Amino acid sequence: MVEALAVASGKGGTGKTTATLALGMALADEYEVTVVDTDTGMANLLFHAGLADVDVTLHDLLVSDREATLEEATYDRFGMRIVPCGTSLEAFQAADPARLRGVIADLAADADVLLLDSPATLASRGAVLPVALADRIVLIVQPTIPAITDALKVQEYATAYGTGVAGVLFNKVHDPASVDRVVDRAGQYFEGPIVGTVPMDDAARAARRAGRPLLAHAPDSDAGEAYQAAAASIDVAVGEPGAFADRFRNAVLPDPP
Numbered sequence: 001m002v003e004a005l006a007v008a009s010g011k012g013g014t015g016k017t018t019a020t021l022a023l024g025m026a027l028a029d030e031y032e033v034t035v036v037d038t039d040t041g042m043a044n045l046l047f048h049a050g051l052a053d054v055d056v057t058l059h060d061l062l063v064s065d066r067e068a069t070l071e072e073a074t075y076d077r078f079g080m081r082i083v084p085c086g087t088s089l090e091a092f093q094a095a096d097p098a099r100l101r102g103v104i105a106d107l108a109a110d111a112d113v114l115l116l117d118s119p120a121t122l123a124s125r126g127a128v129l130p131v132a133l134a135d136r137i138v139l140i141v142q143p144t145i146p147a148i149t150d151a152l153k154v155q156e157y158a159t160a161y162g163t164g165v166a167g168v169l170f171n172k173v174h175d176p177a178s179v180d181r182v183v184d185r186a187g188q189y190f191e192g193p194i195v196g197t198v199p200m201d202d203a204a205r206a207a208r209r210a211g212r213p214l215l216a217h218a219p220d221s222d223a224g225e226a227y228q229a230a231a232a233s234i235d236v237a238v239g240e241p242g243a244f245a246d247r248f249r250n251a252v253l254p255d256p257p
């Protein structure tokens with residue numbers, strides 16, 4: 001039984017990778033969690049998770065002359081299974097995104113929650129793939145009008161592919177008290193609940209520098225606690241594993257709507 005959640009935003013740098021690992025660690029208390037860095041062009045999850053030096057990554061699973069096994073690209077860390085992606089341009093160019101479907105389908109067999117750390121959805125044509133394939137998205141949004149507009153566009157894409165919205169998480173919030181009004185007003189345009197408001201917090205950057213997920217590095221920080229609260233308010237809907245795997249294997253590579 002698995003639910004695939006794409007952690008998404010319109011642009012880069014909103015905190016998707018930070019959120020993916022934080023939500024993953026929090027949900028791992030209750031579920032079998034697998035995290036995949038599907039941002040194959042701008043992968044950075046490896047740096048957040050202390051996996052910068054590993055040999056085998058998702059890239060090695062996406063090539064036509066694949067020799068690596070899924071197990072070799074999967075690392076047990078921080079209570080989760082993590083499939084990082086490499087950062088070499090040649091490997092990115094050699095990788096066939098269509099193969100992601102099969103990899104995800106195989107990973108789905110052993111997980112309750114599959115978190116897809118997604119590329120910036122609006123950045124390039126193929127970037128919508130994880131959003132299109134997931135059951136639902138978790139939107140990471142900075143509390144500014146342009147970022148909210150971008151997030152609504154991502155929601156529109158998701159909806160066009162039949163992908164729901166599990167939650168909206170506001171990140172890098174400077175002044176949580178004054179943002180309440182923005183969050184309340186924005187809430188009516190989103191098709192899922194606002195699951196959290198994460199403050200701007202140096203602990204997040206320090207964790208990144210240390211190469212550790214925030215909830216391993218500073219779980220009691222303001223941001224750490226906000227992510228844990230957000231994870232608790234996501235109602236994970238684990239579905240039928242077989243149906244999910246088939247859907248992934250058979251999915252047609254999407255064009256943006």
Ligand SMILES: Nc1ncnc2c1ncn2[C@@H]1O[C@H](COP(=O)(O)OP(=O)(O)O)[C@@H](O)[C@H]1O
Binds near residue numbers: 009011017198202208
């Ligand atoms: N709540 C936060 N407060 C301060 N810095 C943050 C916060 N969330 C993320 N960051 C920092 O912002 C940068 C981008 O975050 P990252 O998760 O890598 O974004 P994305 O994956 O969307 O590109 C990183 O340096 C990260 O440490």
Ligand SMILES: [Mg+2]
Binds near residue numbers: 017039043044045117
């Ligand atoms: Mg990222």
